Amino acid sequence: MAASPGVAGAAHAGEGPSPATSSKSSGSASDSPQASQSPHDETVESRGIEPVPDHERRGRVRELFPTWVAANISVLLLTMGAGLVVFNGLNFWQVLLAAAVAGSVSFGLVGLLSVSGKWGGAPGAMLSRATFGVRGNYFPGMILWVARFGWETINAVTGAYAVLTVLDLLFGVRTSTPLIIVTLLVFVGVTFLVSGMGRKVLNICNTWSTYLFGVFTVLVLIYLITTIDWDAMFSKPAGGTAMLIAGIGTIAAGGISWIPTGPDFARYLPHSADGRKIFGTTISGALLVLVPMVLMGGVMSVETPALAKTDDPVSFLGEALPMWLAVPYLVIALIGMVLINSLSMYSAGFTAQTMGVKLPRAWAVSINALISLVGGLLLMLVAKSFYGSFISFLSLLAVSFSAWVGVYAVDMLRRRHKAVRYDPEGLLDTSRSSRYWYAGGYCWQAMTAWGVALVLGLGFTKVDWFTGPLVDTWIGRNGLGWAATVLLAAVLFAVLPAPRESEPAAAEPVAAEA
Numbered sequence: 001m002a003a004s005p006g007v008a009g010a011a012h013a014g015e016g017p018s019p020a021t022s023s024k025s026s027g028s029a030s031d032s033p034q035a036s037q038s039p040h041d042e043t044v045e046s047r048g049i050e051p052v053p054d055h056e057r058r059g060r061v062r063e064l065f066p067t068w069v070a071a072n073i074s075v076l077l078l079t080m081g082a083g084l085v086v087f088n089g090l091n092f093w094q095v096l097l098a099a100a101v102a103g104s105v106s107f108g109l110v111g112l113l114s115v116s117g118k119w120g121g122a123p124g125a126m127l128s129r130a131t132f133g134v135r136g137n138y139f140p141g142m143i144l145w146v147a148r149f150g151w152e153t154i155n156a157v158t159g160a161y162a163v164l165t166v167l168d169l170l171f172g173v174r175t176s177t178p179l180i181i182v183t184l185l186v187f188v189g190v191t192f193l194v195s196g197m198g199r200k201v202l203n204i205c206n207t208w209s210t211y212l213f214g215v216f217t218v219l220v221l222i223y224l225i226t227t228i229d230w231d232a233m234f235s236k237p238a239g240g241t242a243m244l245i246a247g248i249g250t251i252a253a254g255g256i257s258w259i260p261t262g263p264d265f266a267r268y269l270p271h272s273a274d275g276r277k278i279f280g281t282t283i284s285g286a287l288l289v290l291v292p293m294v295l296m297g298g299v300m301s302v303e304t305p306a307l308a309k310t311d312d313p314v315s316f317l318g319e320a321l322p323m324w325l326a327v328p329y330l331v332i333a334l335i336g337m338v339l340i341n342s343l344s345m346y347s348a349g350f351t352a353q354t355m356g357v358k359l360p361r362a363w364a365v366s367i368n369a370l371i372s373l374v375g376g377l378l379l380m381l382v383a384k385s386f387y388g389s390f391i392s393f394l395s396l397l398a399v400s401f402s403a404w405v406g407v408y409a410v411d412m413l414r415r416r417h418k419a420v421r422y423d424p425e426g427l428l429d430t431s432r433s434s435r436y437w438y439a440g441g442y443c444w445q446a447m448t449a450w451g452v453a454l455v456l457g458l459g460f461t462k463v464d465w466f467t468g469p470l471v472d473t474w475i476g477r478n479g480l481g482w483a484a485t486v487l488l489a490a491v492l493f494a495v496l497p498a499p500r501e502s503e504p505a506a507a508e509p510v511a512a513e514a
Contacts, residue, residue: 045198048361049353051424052121052267059268061277064114066206067265068107068285071258071343073213073336075317076158076390077290079307080254081297083391084247086308089239092298098247099294103287105248106255109405110262111282115275116412117263120422123350124263128404130422130501131411132450134430135441140404140450141355144260147400148348150393151257152341152368153375156191159337160184160376162330165317169327177381184376191338192369195345198361199268202342209335216329217292223325224299233302246479250391251294253398255286256482259405261347345369392463398482399457406489407450414498426501437502445499449492457485 084090084098113124120127125144129137160183167173194201266278300320301307307320317326345365352364359366415421426435438444459470460481470476475484 045200046360049123049126049350050428051126051422054121054271057121057268057270059266059270059273061269061273061281063203064265064278064281065285066203066210067343068110068258068282069210069213069289070206070336070339072286072289072293072340073209073333074155074158074293074340075162075330075333075337076154077254077293078297078300078317079390080251081294081299082301082305082308083250083297084294085236085298085301086305088243088247089237090244090247090298091236091238092233092295094239094244094247095298096291096295098244098251099291100287102248102251103255103290104283106252107258107283107286107290108279109409110255110258110286111279113259113405113409113412114262114266114278114282116408116415116421117266118269118271118273118275118278119415120263120427121267121424122263122422122427123267123347123354124260124408125347125351125354126427127263127422128260128408129354129427130436131408131443132446133438133441133443134434134436136438136443136447138355139447140407141351143400143454144404145348145351145355147257147397148344148351149368149371149375150397152191152344152348152372153379154390154393155337155341155344156184156188156372156376157379159187159191159334159341160380162334162337163187166327166330166334169323169330180380181377184373184380187338188341188369188373188376191341191345192365194338195342195349195365196363198346199265202339202346205335205339205342209332209339213289213332213336216325216332217289219325220296220321220329221292223321224296228299229303233299236302242478246477249398249479249482250394251290253394253482255290256398256401256405259401260408261343264347264350265343341372392465395461395463395479395481396458396466399461399485400454402457402482402485403450403454403489406453406486406491407446407493409486410490410493411446433502435501438499443499445496446493449489449496452492453485453489456488457481460484 081095081099084095090098116127117124120130125137125141128140131137132140160180163183163186164173164175164179167179168175173179194205262282266273269278297307304320317330320326321329345368348368349361349364352359352367353361357364357367423435429435430441431437432441436443456470458466458481459468460473460476461468462471462476468476468481470481475481
């Protein structure tokens with residue numbers, strides 16, 4: 001359904017046109033001169049949450065590869081790898097196993113649920129209206145939106161630390177409060193600019209960052225191979241199974257946070273795109289970076305254990321690597337962190353629109369940019385431990401996303417044989433005439449499964465400032481609260497009576513509710 005600028009504006013506000021007016025607008029838009037260039041081809045993407053019509057589905061599966069490579073270009077993976085050795089007591093082979101398993105499981109789910117973006121041609125936050133109801137979707141949507149604030153804040157802080165480290169290495173500029181403020185402001189501003197440009201610019205940036213980061217990662221690996229005390233690394237005893245499982249959960253939490261985002265980057269793929277290729281491309285792109293980065297962090301922690309608990313998660317690179325390698329590597333990593341935040345803010349713009357923010361997507365991300373700026377300043381200037389705050393956030397993030405994943409996955413499974421898997425007009429229509437109105441705008445089966453799983457998942461969670469009542473159970477001790485949350489949400493939604501979609505009104509159009 002091609003949208004004219006007026007229709008797009010309504011969709012941006014979360015207000016869909018009625019079924020009767022939708023097809024009319026679509027026809028007029030397709031006949032206009034501006035319709036010859038789709039939002040897919042524009043330098044600045046204008047399409048918001050409205051589903052992509054079939055004639056604009058010109059994306060290619062291989063475009064997903066650099067997207068998921070770029071989504072993992074973060075020095076935080078080095079810190080997490082070091083934590084597996086220092087705090088979990090794992091050896092080299094266990095760190096390798098933890099990274100491979102965690103990446104395969106988490107990004108395997110990203111790849112699987114990304115297929116729904118091809119089916120419906122819309123962002124994940126929009127497609128979940130079909131799962132939870134047009135009103136019910138506000139509740140999980142709000143939690144996902146808040147979680148994105150935290151993720152973008154963590155990435156903004158890491159990027160700002162990278163800039164400060166480069167300034168120190170090259171020019172001897174010491175960190176100060178005014179410099180922290182300026183650095184963070186610049187990083188968030190660049191992120192906002194790139195994410196606002198949209199999909200085409202992100203694809204170009206992701207592709208080039210993949211090449212550059214790959215080259216310098218190989219150089220770092222060669223340097224480590226020739227300088228690290230491998231006897232000390234391989235002489236470390238193996239850690240316990242519980243610590244290995246907990247380590248897998250910690251690494252997987254980062255990948256889980258991308259699951260609701262997967263459909264956003266697959267919505268321009270044609271219906272003929274192979275779902276197995278989407279799955280394989282997503283996993284291979286993620287593992288290409290995730291496994292070496294986590295392993296590098298584990299290896300480096302043998303000589304610099306402070307890497308696992310430093311307040312500044314990137315300054316250690318200036319000490320662990322020679323300047324000729326540390327500076328360009330940090331610059332490339334900085335570009336990667338800009339892209340990670342840009343990908344997250346790109347999707348956050350869609351989430352904001354589904355929550356009723358009446359702004360175009362390019363400007364809807366400004367809300368997340370502002371919050372990540374304020375949160376970043378608090379984390380850099382007030383928080384006592386960056387690593388502690390980061391792990392606490394990851395634990396809560398994994399549970400909050402997992403409840404959504406379990407319900408959404410079952411709903412997606414039920415749609416696999418349907419001729420029309422998602423109704424574009426029903427997704428945009430938030431009135432009583434919507435196909436996804438269910439009972440009062442809520443799918444009570446999905447809401448029940450999601451709410452119960454979320455509460456139980458939090459019961460298994462322990463962070464610096466919160467301890468759930470179930471943390472002493474086997475699931476809690478092994479850090480598997482996120483896995484239990486996914487399974488419980490999926491099982492509950494599967495055993496409850498299957499929801500019945502409303503019959504869309506075919507008579508007079510009904511104005512959509514805000």
